[in-house]
Amino acid sequence: MRSLVNRVLKMATGDGNKFSALVDAGRAEEAERLALDQIENNNKRTFYLRKLLELYSQTARHAQVVELFGKYGSDKSLATYPLQVILATALVETGAHERARSVLLPLILEHNFVVPLQLYRRLPSGPTTVDVAVAAFTRSRRSSVTKASQASHLVDIAIAANEVDRAYYMMMEILRWIGEGQFTSAPKAKTYMKASAGNAALVDLHDLLMPTAPFFLISGTLLGVIREGKLLGMDKDIDLGVMGHAQRDEIKSLIAGSSKFTEVFVPSVDLIKIKHKNNVNIDLFFHHRQGGTVWHGSHLHAWDNAVWWxxxxxxxxxxxxxxREFLIPSDPDKYxxxxxxxxxxxxSDYDASLEAPNRRVRNRVLARLHWQKLLVKYYLGGEFNLLSKTFFHYEKEFGSDAFLQEASRLLLLRNVEDRSAQSQGGGAVLEMQARR
Structure with a gap:
C-alpha cells in the first residue's frame, strides 16, 4: 500500500498535484508542511493559502484558519467569497462573535448566497443585530425571488433575538417579495435520499455510537425497515432516537471527533442534527418518559407515544x-x-409536523412562524399537495389570520393561475408574467 501511495506521489509532478495527492493518501500532515513551506517562501502563496485554508476548514481546525488569516490577512486573495466564508465559519466556531459579524455583514450585502445568513443566525442576537442584518439583506442586489426564498433565515435571526413581532413582519415581507417576483410556481424535481447513501450513513453512525451511546430507529426510518425492509424511497433523512439526555455531551463529542460526520446547528436541546460526509442528514431525537408517555420533538413540536413496553x-x-443489528421499539406496530x-x-407527501396523529404543538408562537415558512417553502418548491395540507392545518390550528389571508390571495390563487397557464403552454405563462 505504501509503495502504491509513493507511485501516486511521483506521478504528481506539480506541487499543487502533490498537495492533493498527499491529502488523498491520508498524509494531511505532510501536505500541511508542504503548503506552509511554500507559503513561507512566497512560492505560489495564493494557491497554497487557499488549499491550506480549505484543508483546515474541512478538518474543523478552526483556530488554524484564524491564525493563518491573522498572519496573511493583507493578502488580497483572501478577500474572495469562499475564503471569507471559511474565515467567518472559523470565527463562529471559536467564539469570536463580533469579528464574525463584521465579516458576515458585507457578505450578506454584497453576495446572493445563503450561507452567511445561516452563520449569522448562530451569533448572539439582539434588536440592533437584527436591524443590521435586515438592512444588509434588503439593500443587497438579490432579486425578489431570491429574497423570498432566503428571508426565512432572517425570521430565524429575529426569533433568536426574541424579536417575534419582527419575525412576523419579515414573513409578511416574504409574501410581498413573492408578489413582486416575476416567476411561476412549478413543480421542481424532488431530491430524495439514495438508499445506498442512507444505508452507508446509518452503518457508519452505528459503528460510531452503538458501543457507548445506543440509539434506536424511529419514524420514517423505522417505517421503511419494518414495512419494506429498506429505507423509504421518498425519505429525505434518517430519524433516530435515544432514551434520555444523559449521553448528549458524549454523543456530541463522538460526532465532533469523527471524520465522517459533522453536527449541524439547530436551536433545540432535544435534537441533534448530523450530516454524513455523503450529505445524508440524520435527526437524533432525545426521548423523555413522563408517566405513561414517551415524547420526543424539538422546540416547536413534540410527538407523544404511549409507553410501548x-x-x-x-x-x-x-x-x-x-x-448490522439495530434497536427498534419492542412493539413497532403500536409505535x-x-x-x-x-x-x-x-x-405520499407526508409532513409529520402537520399530519402525525400524535403531534402536539409545544410553542404556538414559534410553530405558527414555522408553518408560515412551510407555506412559502412548499409554494416556492411547487409542492402543491403539501401546500394545500399546510393551509388546512394552519387554519385549523391558528385560524384565518392576516398572514393566512394574504398567503391565500398570493399563493393559492396564483398557484391556480400558474398551473392553468402551464397547461395552456409556455406562451400563456409568458403572458401572465408580463401582466405581473
Whole structure:
C-alpha cells in the first residue's frame, strides 16, 4: 500500500498535484508542511493559502484558519467569497462573535448566497443585530425571488433575538417579495435520499455510537425497515432516537471527533442534527418518559407515544439491517400506529409536523412562524399537495389570520393561475408574467 501511495506521489509532478495527492493518501500532515513551506517562501502563496485554508476548514481546525488569516490577512486573495466564508465559519466556531459579524455583514450585502445568513443566525442576537442584518439583506442586489426564498433565515435571526413581532413582519415581507417576483410556481424535481447513501450513513453512525451511546430507529426510518425492509424511497433523512439526555455531551463529542460526520446547528436541546460526509442528514431525537408517555420533538413540536413496553421488560427489540443489528421499539406496530395511523398503507407527501396523529404543538408562537415558512417553502418548491395540507392545518390550528389571508390571495390563487397557464403552454405563462 505504501509503495502504491509513493507511485501516486511521483506521478504528481506539480506541487499543487502533490498537495492533493498527499491529502488523498491520508498524509494531511505532510501536505500541511508542504503548503506552509511554500507559503513561507512566497512560492505560489495564493494557491497554497487557499488549499491550506480549505484543508483546515474541512478538518474543523478552526483556530488554524484564524491564525493563518491573522498572519496573511493583507493578502488580497483572501478577500474572495469562499475564503471569507471559511474565515467567518472559523470565527463562529471559536467564539469570536463580533469579528464574525463584521465579516458576515458585507457578505450578506454584497453576495446572493445563503450561507452567511445561516452563520449569522448562530451569533448572539439582539434588536440592533437584527436591524443590521435586515438592512444588509434588503439593500443587497438579490432579486425578489431570491429574497423570498432566503428571508426565512432572517425570521430565524429575529426569533433568536426574541424579536417575534419582527419575525412576523419579515414573513409578511416574504409574501410581498413573492408578489413582486416575476416567476411561476412549478413543480421542481424532488431530491430524495439514495438508499445506498442512507444505508452507508446509518452503518457508519452505528459503528460510531452503538458501543457507548445506543440509539434506536424511529419514524420514517423505522417505517421503511419494518414495512419494506429498506429505507423509504421518498425519505429525505434518517430519524433516530435515544432514551434520555444523559449521553448528549458524549454523543456530541463522538460526532465532533469523527471524520465522517459533522453536527449541524439547530436551536433545540432535544435534537441533534448530523450530516454524513455523503450529505445524508440524520435527526437524533432525545426521548423523555413522563408517566405513561414517551415524547420526543424539538422546540416547536413534540410527538407523544404511549409507553410501548411492559414494566420490567426491555423497551427494545433488535432487527438485522444493512449488515448490522439495530434497536427498534419492542412493539413497532403500536409505535407506528400512533405515529401514522394506517402505517401499512404508503402515503405520499407526508409532513409529520402537520399530519402525525400524535403531534402536539409545544410553542404556538414559534410553530405558527414555522408553518408560515412551510407555506412559502412548499409554494416556492411547487409542492402543491403539501401546500394545500399546510393551509388546512394552519387554519385549523391558528385560524384565518392576516398572514393566512394574504398567503391565500398570493399563493393559492396564483398557484391556480400558474398551473392553468402551464397547461395552456409556455406562451400563456409568458403572458401572465408580463401582466405581473
Amino acid at each position: 411492559n414494566e420490567g421488560s426491555s423497551p427494545f427489540s433488535k432487527v438485522q439491517f444493512a449488515g 407506528l400506529t400512533e405515529n401514522y395511523g394506517d402505517w401499512r398503507t404508503p402515503q
